[in-house]
Amino acid sequence: MTGGAAGVFYRVDRHGPPLPDGPLIVAANHPNSLVDPLLIFRCSERIVRPLARAPLFDGVFLGPVLRALGAIPVYRRQDDPDEMHRNEEMFRAAIDVLRDGGAVQIFPEGKSHSEARLAEFRTGAARIALQAEESADWRLGVSIVPVGITYSRKELARTAVTVRFAAAVECSDLREEYRADPVAAAQRLIGRIAKGIRGQTLNFDHHRDRTLVEVSEQLYVRQSRWVPWRTRERLGTRFPRLQRFAKGLDWIRKADPQEHRRLTAKVERYAALSAELRAGEGDVPPRYSLLPVVKYVLVRGTLLVLGLPLAVAGLLLWTPVIRFARFVVRRVRPEFEVTATIKLLALLAGVFAAWFLLVFLGYLLGGTPVAVAVALLAPICGFVAMLWVELAREVREDTSLFLRLQGRPDLRRHFAQLRSELTKAFRRLEKRWMEERRVGGVQKEDDR
Secondary structure (H helix, E strand, O other), X not given: OHHHHHHHHOEEEEEOOOOOOXXXXXXXXXXXXXXXXXXXXXXXXXXXXXXXXXXXXXXXXXXXXXXXXXXXXXXXXXOOHHHHXXXXXXXXXXXXXXXXXXXXXXXXXXXXXXXXXXXXXXXXXXXXXXXHHHHOOOOOOOEEEEEXXXXXXXXXXXXXXXXXXXXXXXXXXXXXXXXXXXXXXHXXXXXXXXXXXXXXXXXXXXXXXXXXXXXXXXXXXXXOOXXXXXOOOXXXXXXXXXXXXXXXHHHHHHHOXXXXXXXXXXXXXXXHHHHHOOOHHHOOOXXXXXXXXXXXXXXXXXXXXXXXXXXXXXXXXXXXXHHHHHHHHHHHOOOHXXXXXXXXXXXXXXXXXXXXXXXXXXXXXXXXXXXXXHHHHHHHHHHHHHHHHHHHHHHHHHHHHHHHHOOOHHHHHHHHHHHHHHHHHHHHHHHHHHHHHHHHHHHHHHHO
């Protein structure tokens, strides 16, 4: 239920192989408090019990949710040094789950954060896996699956998030090393886990870098005609390209700082012009052709008209719930890290309360048949209203841009020229990057 709620709160897409059977540790990055384990629930084929900070279990909102998820408390020094000894209970509980063939999810960074790159990894996940294997004389077969969770705007509902599962990491080959030096074995294993998570996340030196990468990738794929203009791709679809651009940005900063500054200035100029026009994710098309415009109007106009009755009903029924959630966030004033968590929990509480109230009113007005009809139609109307509002917002953005560009061929030409210059620069730098990597690979081979 809670995983499904997270899947509605965000626009989620999952990538990667299914989770393996048997004892399993899911190790993920941790950018968004309690929402992260909910998304893993949403994207997993198995029940994966999370480890969570012990103080959260005392929260009015979070405590009941964590206990319902079967969470295992973790006692951190910064929370309460006097409780650290109780982590032995945490290790025993997690190991018992694994010995029973179950699955646990762990966030090796040890904290939820909004930094541009991953925090330093702690060895808890590795130690649990190794101790579980040792307790079963290395016949358990624990699998560790690294997971990367990437949000577009984690604090906002209905924004995009991609959850990427890597291939499982094994630890059975560390038996002798663990028996000789448990600390070294744990460090080696956490290194494997960290490498897997980094391969499924975007990591930058500064938050500004992510904006540069997103703008660059967006204009490049459209200028190269890989993606149609005004198309909003899913974050998971863009992710491999974003990751490649991020690596390229890191390389050019180190290899040629002057070129990096020139490129950054030009990309920021392009982003500023795009923001001034409020172009959004679809960018600024070089031209508008008659047939695509007519098709756009007919298809989206028809969907908006057909969905209008249910959307109006849904908005009337559920807008008070949305306002209630906003009221709760304003009153609680949560830290940024838990804003989405509080908002999601408030929405869940409001939805359940409103649904029961609507069903009860339906029963009073028309008995069981009306109550059943309300129970079924109220969620459907709400879901249609949500999709209708998103489509209407997208159409409004596209229409507004279309009208602002009419009679401004000079502006479209300016955008086209900037895109062309940037695309040529990207291709030139990519060729240089690949050549340096090839030469570097040959040199390493010669050194051997």
